[in-house]
Amino acid sequence: MTDEPTVAESSSLMTPGNVITAVILVLGAIVTVLRFTQGLGATTNLSDNNPWGIWIGFDLLVGVALAAGGFVTSAAVYLFGMKRYHSAVRPAVLTGFLGYFMVVIALSYDVGRPWRLPYPFAIQQGTTSMLFEVALCVALYLTVLFLEISPAALEWLGFRMLRNVITKLTIVLTIFGVVLSTLHQSSLGALFLLAPSKMHPLWYSSYLPVYFFITSIIAGLSMVIFEASLSHRFFSDKMDQTHKDEADGLMLGFAKAASFILAGYFVIKVFGISADNNWHYLFTGYGVWFLVELMGFVALPSVLYAIGTREKNITLIKWTSALTVLGIILNRLNVSLVAFNWHLPSADRYFPNWMEIVITVFLVTLGITLFRFIVTKMPILYEHKDYQTSTH
Amino acid sequence: MGSIFFTLQDFMVYTEGVTYLLMGLALILYTAYFVFLMDRDDD
Numbered sequence: 424m425t426d427e428p429t430v431a432e433s434s435s436l437m438t439p440g441n442v443i444t445a446v447i448l449v450l451g452a453i454v455t456v457l458r459f460t461q462g463l464g465a466t467t468n469l470s471d472n473n474p475w476g477i478w479i480g481f482d483l484l485v486g487v488a489l490a491a492g493g494f495v496t497s498a499a500v501y502l503f504g505m506k507r508y509h510s511a512v513r514p515a516v517l518t519g520f521l522g523y524f525m526v527v528i529a530l531s532y533d534v535g536r537p538w539r540l541p542y543p544f545a546i547q548q549g550t551t552s553m554l555f556e557v558a559l560c561v562a563l564y565l566t567v568l569f570l571e572i573s574p575a576a577l578e579w580l581g582f583r584m585l586r587n588v589i590t591k592l593t594i595v596l597t598i599f600g601v602v603l604s605t606l607h608q609s610s611l612g613a614l615f616l617l618a619p620s621k622m623h624p625l626w627y628s629s630y631l632p633v634y635f636f637i638t639s640i641i642a643g644l645s646m647v648i649f650e651a652s653l654s655h656r657f658f659s660d661k662m663d664q665t666h667k668d669e670a671d672g673l674m675l676g677f678a679k680a681a682s683f684i685l686a687g688y689f690v691i692k693v694f695g696i697s698a699d700n701n702w703h704y705l706f707t708g709y710g711v712w713f714l715v716e717l718m719g720f721v722a723l724p725s726v727l728y729a730i731g732t733r734e735k736n737i738t739l740i741k742w743t744s745a746l747t748v749l750g751i752i753l754n755r756l757n758v759s760l761v762a763f764n765w766h767l768p769s770a771d772r773y774f775p776n777w778m779e780i781v782i783t784v785f786l787v788t789l790g791i792t793l794f795r796f797i798v799t800k801m802p803i804l805y806e807h808k809d810y811q812t813s814t815h
Numbered sequence: 816m817g818s819i820f821f822t823l824q825d826f827m828v829y830t831e832g833v834t835y836l837l838m839g840l841a842l843i844l845y846t847a848y849f850v851f852l853m854d855r856d857d858d
Contacts, residue, residue, distance in 0.1 A: 679852060686848050690841045697834040700826070729848075733855050 444788055451785025454778045458532055466778040472764060473773035475533075477783055480759035482529030484611060485752050486522050487561070488635075491643030492650070493519025493568055494597075494604040501597045510666045511673050513575055513803045514654060515647050517794065520568040525790045527565060532782055553614050560607030567599050578807040579800060586810075608639040615758060625704050625713040626762035628695040637688050642751040644681040645724075648674050648744035658798055663805035675732055678740040681747065682728035689721045709765065716757060720750025 458466045469476050496515035499505045531537040544562070549555045570589060577586035612635025619627055628634065651670055655662070696702060704710045724747040731739035760773060775783075798804060820826040 682852055683849065686845065690845060693841075694834055694837060697837055698830055700830045700833075729852050732852065 444792060447784055447788045448792070450781055451789070454781045454785070455532075457778065458782070463535060466776060468773060468776045468779070470771075470773070472767060472771055475759060475763075476773060477756075477760070477775045477779050478529050478533040480756050481752070481783055482786055483526050483533075484755040484759055486526040486529065487608065487611060488639045488642040488751050488755060489646050489748065490519040490522025490526070491604060491608065491639040492647040493522075493571070493643070494600040495640055495643035496647055497571065497597045498601050501594055502601070505676070507669060508673050508676065510669045511647055511651065513572070514650055514798075515643075516568060516571045517575070517797060517803055518646060518650050520565070520572045521790045521793055521797075523561065523565045523568055524793075525786050526561065528789075529782075529786055553610055553617070557607050557610045557614070560603045560610065564600065564603040564607065567596050567603065571596050571600070575797075575801045575803055578802050578810060583809075604639070605636060609633065609636040611635050612758075615763075618763070621764055621766075622758075623704075623709055623762035623765040624699060624701045625696070625709060626758050628699065630691060630695050630698075631758075633691065634688070634695070637684060637691070638751055638754060641681055641684050641688065641747060644677045644684070645744040645747035645751070648677050648681075648740060649748055652741040652744065654798070654804060658804055661798060661804045665806065666804050671735075671737055674737055674740050675735065678728045678743070679732045681744075682725050682732060685721055685725035685728065685747070689717065689725060692717055692721065709762075712757070712761070716750065716753055720746065720753055724750060 454466065463469055467476055467478075492515040496508060496511050500509050500512050531540065534540065540558075543549060543552075543555050543558045570592065574586045574590050577583075577589070609632035612631035612633075615622055615627065615631055616629065651673060655667075655670060659667075696705070705714060724743050727739060727743040727746070730736070731743060764772060802810075820829065
């Protein structure tokens with residue numbers, strides 16, 4: 424918990440993990456230069472048929488979903504009064520903030536003229552556009568997350584007065600976070616309502632906004648468990664006793680909630696098939712893939728979470744959280760890439776350019792590196808000694 | 816499932832009928848799942 428690097432820490436910089444991270448960051452920097460000097464045509468496989476690739480399908484859709492842990496945890500603690508999960512708020516909000524930050528960075532790569540990103544707010548509002556609503560909510564929510572995590576940075580920097588002012592806004596910021604998340608998590612699903620003829624019927628549904636919102640809550644709960652299990656493994660020395668003591672209760676409680684919501688999600692997915700009478704598609708190749716997603720990454724984690732909660736099996740819960748996070752990634756990629764343009768001949772289907780993949784890996788690595796830096800320096804996994812009695 | 820529908824009315828009556836039956840079934844199963852999930856809370 425000290426800021427001074429020891430001799431052992433300095434000499435351990437050349438670890439395999441650090442070397443791989445450095446290689447990815449250098450490679451990403453080179454492709455970044457290519458992207459912004461040569462344009463999208465030279466660095467991506469995007470086309471008029473496939474204007475959204477993995478920078479939207481993975482970086483944005485998955486990034487936003489997995490960053491939902493921030494609003495889920497702060498709502499549980501500050502709005503529903505579940506103070507026993509308080510130690511999970513800062514790591515969850517930090518994960519959320521970095522997730523959204525990476526989403527905005529990814530968007531700057533993806534849009535043709537990124538310097539026009541502020542246009543929806545300043546030049547042309549386009550208030551009838553679903554994208555306008557997403558843009559507005561993401562911009563506002565990133566600001567909210569920045570304010571929510573700023574007390575940690577202010578405690579680290581020693582700005583006591585400013586920190587105290589911002590912590591007084593906690594409830595207001597939490598309410599803003601829940602409202603903005605509800606709006607844009609569902610709107611990301613609603614974007615695909617605009618293209619019913621391009622989506623495979625099994626993934627297209629008028630309930631897509633509801634599906635996206637509910638899966639974001641599942642993603643948030645699972646990411647908090649997943650992140651907590653990784654933090655306990657890699658940042659155990661940065662944790663105080665409160666974090667360690669509350670960890671099992673947090674995982675059991677969040678696993679129970681995730682199990683119940685996954686079961687509900689499974690049920691409404693079946694309603695979606697029934698409401699559009701899409702049963703016959705289940706017996707096709709796409710149907711098998713749809714069932715793999717539904718049974719393997721929705722029904723199975725729901726049951727595993729339930730067993731883990733009943734048996735108080737923390738190891739099972741940790742592995743199930745990884746399975747659920749994989750399921751969320753699979754769902755977003757299925758909606759945006761697999762089911763989208765499903766009727767086109769395979770020659771016209773989208774497959775990412777290697778440079779798109781490099782940028783995606785680069786952004787994920789950058790996010791993890793920033794997380795590691797902040798957790799090492801700031802009071803995220805422990806309470807600052809000057810603010811031990813604070814409830815924020 | 817393999818029915819041919821000649822009017823939107825036929826389609827809606829069929830699909831909503833099936834969906835409402837599924838909803839009733841889900842309500843019972845979901846309650847049972849909730850009990851399964853919570854019944855060891857007192858331990």
